[in-house]
Amino acid sequence: DQQVKQNSPSLSVQEGRISILNCDYTNSMFDYFLWYKKYPAEGPTFLISISSIKDKNEDGRFTVFLNKSAKHLSLHIVPSQPGDSAVYFCAAKVGGGSNYKLTFGKGTLLTVNP
Amino acid sequence: DSGVTQTPKHLITATGQRVTLRCSPRSGDLSVYWYQQSLDQGLQFLIQYYNGEERAKGNILERFSAQQFPDLHSELNLSSLELGDSALYFCASSVGFGANVLTFGAGSRLTVL
Numbered sequence: 001d002q003q004v005k006q007n008s009p010s011l012s013v014q015e016g017r018i019s020i021l022n023c024d025y026t027n028s029m030f031d032y033f034l035w036y037k038k039y040p041a042e043g044p045t046f047l048i049s050i051s052s053i054k055d056k057n058e059d060g061r062f063t064v065f066l067n068k069s070a071k072h073l074s075l076h077i078v079p080s081q082p083g084d085s086a087v088y089f090c091a092a093k094v095g096g097g098s099n100y101k102l103t104f105g106k107g108t109l110l111t112v113n114p
Numbered sequence: 115d116s117g118v119t120q121t122p123k124h125l126i127t128a129t130g131q132r133v134t135l136r137c138s139p140r141s142g143d144l145s146v147y148w149y150q151q152s153l154d155q156g157l158q159f160l161i162q163y164y165n166g167e168e169r170a171k172g173n174i175l176e177r178f179s180a181q182q183f184p185d186l187h188s189e190l191n192l193s194s195l196e197l198g199d200s201a202l203y204f205c206a207s208s209v210g211f212g213a214n215v216l217t218f219g220a221g222s223r224l225t226v227l
Contacts, residue, residue: 004156032214043116043204043218044157089156096212100170102147104157 003027004092006105014113019077021108023090026071030092030103035064035075038087038107047088048075080112117141118219120205126225132193135222137205139186145169145208146188147216148180152201163188164211195226 005024013019021035031052036044050057050064050073057064063076077084090105117140127133139146148160150173159172163182174180177195182188192199202223206216 002156006156034215036218041220043118043206043220045116045218046215049214091157093214095170100162100212101159101172102216103159104149106154106156 002105003030004090004103004105006088006090006108008108009106010109010111012111012113013080015082016079019075019080019084019110019112021075021077021088021090021110023073023075023105024071025073025092027092027094027103028071029094032093033064033066033073034091034093034102035062036089036091036104037084038089044089077110080110082112082114085110085112116217116219118143118205118207118217120203120219120222122222123220124223124225126227127195128227129195129197131195131226132191133195133224135190135192135203135205135224137188137190137207137219139188139205139207140217143207143209143217144186145211145213146182146186147206147208148174148188148190149204149206149218150201151204151221152198155201157204160190162211169211192224197226200224200226 034049035047038044087107119138149157160174162170202221206218
């Protein structure tokens with residue numbers, strides 16, 4: 001049972017345009033959501049996050065939107081740059097003790113074309 | 115460099131064998147997490163240790179085991195290896211347990227032939 005789903009395996013955009021990466025989840029107990037970016041031969045690196053009590057968080061060119069009623073979050077990158085080309089993982093956290101779990105989606109490969 | 119060190123970077127072995135993957139967490143971090151990324155799969159949570167003790171368990175097979183040592187490094191032991199165990203194994207660390215943000219190492223790629 002995949003609790004965090006990224007339905008688009010890949011996305012291609014032109015430099016300077018907006019990139020929108022989507023993520024859906026099924027577990028209403030998730031209380032924190034994150035986006036990680038991964039370059040080839042490197043581990044995932046934290047990009048931006050949002051608490052379940054908020055609906056938007058912005059950090060420079062990156063904005064994450066959370067729609068709890070739809071169990072959907074999205075990552076907007078504006079403007080997109082070639083260096084943004086990477087795999088983006090959506091992740092969701094539940095619990096804090098022995099029931100802690102950080103669940104990742106399968107990732108979306110973003111390609112930003114010059 | 116994230117500060118999380120994983121060795122070896124690559125490992126090729128045969129079915130039925132046993133391997134050990136090693137992780138040194140970022141300086142000051144007490145929690146270590148292990149994740150598996152198989153082909154076409156997201157990162158699957160295996161297990162978490164905090165200051166030497168197991169804190170949370172995910173989809174870890176009985177053939178797999180882990181531990182965290184007093185110097186806080188961790189080892190993931192994979193035994194009776196099968197072809198399907200071929201994957202990238204990531205270690206991550208955080209200061210506390212139940213952290214929102216984890217710092218990942220570069221991963222160990224295991225190939226089982």
